[in-house]
Amino acid sequence: MPLGGKPANGGIWPQLISHVVVLQAEQGQIQIHTENIFPIIKKAVYSGHEVFLRELVSNGVDAISKRRMASMAGDCSEGAEGRISIRIDREANTLTISDNGIGMSADEVKRYINQVAFSSAEDFLEKYKSESDAIIGHFGLGFYSSFMVAKQVELLTLSAREGSEAVRWSCDGSPRFNLEAAERSEPGTDVILHLMEEELEYIEPSRIRTLITTYCDFLPVEVQLEGETVNKREAPWRTSPRELTDNDYIELYRYLYPFQGDPLLWVHLNTDYPYNLQGILYFPKSTGRADWEKGEIKLYCNNVFVSDSIKEVVPRYLLPLRGVIDSPDIPLNVSRSALQTDRRVRSIGGFVAKKVADRLTQLHRDEPKRYAEIWESLAPFIKIGAMEDDKFAEQVADLVLFGTTAAAESQSLDPIPAEGAKAYTTLAGYRTRLAADNDKRILYCTDEAGQAGALALWKGQGAEVLLADTFIDTQFIPWLEYRHEELKFQRVDSELDESLQEKESELADADGKDSSGKLRDLFKTALANDKVTIQVQALKGENAPAALILLPEQMRRINDMGALMEQRLPGLPDHHVLLVNRKHPLVEGLIKLSAGAVITGAGSSPSQQLADDLTRHVYEMARLTVGGLEPNQLAGFQQRSCDLMGKLMERGL
Numbered sequence: 001m002p003l004g005g006k007p008a009n010g011g012i013w014p015q016l017i018s019h020v021v022v023l024q025a026e027q028g029q030i031q032i033h034t035e036n037i038f039p040i041i042k043k044a045v046y047s048g049h050e051v052f053l054r055e056l057v058s059n060g061v062d063a064i065s066k067r068r069m070a071s072m073a074g075d076c077s078e079g080a081e082g083r084i085s086i087r088i089d090r091e092a093n094t095l096t097i098s099d100n101g102i103g104m105s106a107d108e109v110k111r112y113i114n115q116v117a118f119s120s121a122e123d124f125l126e127k128y129k130s131e132s133d134a135i136i137g138h139f140g141l142g143f144y145s146s147f148m149v150a151k152q153v154e155l156l157t158l159s160a161r162e163g164s165e166a167v168r169w170s171c172d173g174s175p176r177f178n179l180e181a182a183e184r185s186e187p188g189t190d191v192i193l194h195l196m197e198e199e200l201e202y203i204e205p206s207r208i209r210t211l212i213t214t215y216c217d218f219l220p221v222e223v224q225l226e227g228e229t230v231n232k233r234e235a236p237w238r239t240s241p242r243e244l245t246d247n248d249y250i251e252l253y254r255y256l257y258p259f260q261g262d263p264l265l266w267v268h269l270n271t272d273y274p275y276n277l278q279g280i281l282y283f284p285k286s287t288g289r290a291d292w293e294k295g296e297i298k299l300y301c302n303n304v305f306v307s308d309s310i311k312e313v314v315p316r317y318l319l320p321l322r323g324v325i326d327s328p329d330i331p332l333n334v335s336r337s338a339l340q341t342d343r344r345v346r347s348i349g350g351f352v353a354k355k356v357a358d359r360l361t362q363l364h365r366d367e368p369k370r371y372a373e374i375w376e377s378l379a380p381f382i383k384i385g386a387m388e389d390d391k392f393a394e395q396v397a398d399l400v401l402f403g404t405t406a407a408a409e410s411q412s413l414d415p416i417p418a419e420g421a422k423a424y425t426t427l428a429g430y431r432t433r434l435a436a437d438n439d440k441r442i443l444y445c446t447d448e449a450g451q452a453g454a455l456a457l458w459k460g461q462g463a464e465v466l467l468a469d470t471f472i473d474t475q476f477i478p479w480l481e482y483r484h485e486e487l488k489f490q491r492v493d494s495e496l497d498e499s500l501q502e503k504e505s506e507l508a509d510a511d512g513k514d515s516s517g518k519l520r521d522l523f524k525t526a527l528a529n530d531k532v533t534i535q536v537q538a539l540k541g542e543n544a545p546a547a548l549i550l551l552p553e554q555m556r557r558i559n560d561m562g563a564l565m566e567q568r569l570p571g572l573p574d575h576h577v578l579l580v581n582r583k584h585p586l587v588e589g590l591i592k593l594s595a596g597a598v599i600t601g602a603g604s605s606p607s608q609q610l611a612d613d614l615t616r617h618v619y620e621m622a623r624l625t626v627g628g629l630e631p632n633q634l635a636g637f638q639q640r641s642c643d644l645m646g647k648l649m650e651r652g653l
Contacts, residue, residue: 054215055142063101076160100188150193160187275329286377295319300326317385357395403467453545454493502538526615550577572628
């Protein structure tokens, strides 16, 4: 029956009313298994009082869906378009939530309200199980959430089925209730909450508006506050991707995450087997801050907001994604505020991960340049996901990029050109450019500034170096090496091979020592540190440094892992190699300066003392380039540098 109008078949209602048995006023006791049910609802079942509005509005939408389904089967009047109305009475301190749904008869009130936690939805769906419309909630315990904020609750309802009589149910929060005949002209239900003194915040329109926007914004039924429609109604994730434009996706992101910029890309989720799930997930621009514990994806159940933490559903490596997942098949506890982990939840997590991998694969295949440009924001998800999930690792194996020192050609797919001068490559692409005799060695650099000397040596000989310069790479590189046992990953400053060294013979002096031997002795004496291994080589290239700190690969990895366990940045290990370049002019000057001087330690000649000072300076400069000087050591280094320059000026050097 249309709201405010007459039934389509004319004056049948007066005839029916004349035959209706008038409901006698009745008192009774709600059928519960414990006298403590209301304290439990108030203090234990629900985590926050504000969810009462979500439950009552959900029940109203549920009733509207039921009426539509029943009217299609010819069991009740059709009624007008569904609507939820919320009214505030400041004088009476009441909040009324009304719907024009199917309503209830006296018997249904007894069954669905007085028997706490009985689900009318299950009973209803059994009868109309062929219909596709979902029933949101359970008109039972959800209804009783109203007692968290109300000292008394009234229910005024009229069933849409022919011959029904309006009834009023009321309860003051005790197991006692009153049920009596009432007056209501149109089918539907009013839930009238007489608010407690400490809950009067809920008669403020701004507070109610916020709750509607939070919990009920995407319900397909109008939710009106004082006659004004508040909710958006349209849920884009329930729309076919073919019907959505890029702007539609971006506008939803801006609405859900204001002032966060635009997303990089999105993944539209939609499946109805073996579970029902829809959603849209977004990759945000990297800000350096990500929530890897709780996440920012919003969980909905049939368009009703449930939670903004879904760590039980989505794999941990995808938690910093944003967006919406909507599924009635995710098991929630009775208050919908927490998830219950089971096999289906794990299956949903695997489905989400696969869809994310599929979307990344598509972007990498169809828009490689775009993929490279946003790689730095994608990298944490892909690298952490690969290390934590073997199945995901297989799906993204060919999607991992590294910065590369190789020049990118605009027409080439590998290396892939990106913004600026940076280029990216895959591991497979890198290996195709390796020489046949070195196709198992993967050269990489983690700090272009700190490893500049060694990096320049390799580049000077035409070697291509991968740039693995994120904190995650300290774990990702060993993981890659574990998966590719045939490969050897070598950081540029771990060791230098013969291709970077000059091959020339050295002449020994009368004592049988060549220049390399003299330099080795000079540095050992000046540094007086047995933990520093001195190597002397003639390095190729005009820009080769005077000295380099080398860290053997396994030693450095152990140091990095220790730093990770202690949650600190890795520093220079005590045991390391100092490689001295005997072809550098400064080092050649050291040999000349110390020539003829006898190394006697304390009390040595001024020339030998200056040589020792210069030697220590060369070592400290090498340490400085790799961040090996602690902040409290920098002041001493600066002072020694000034003193050394003063000595050189005195000697006219």
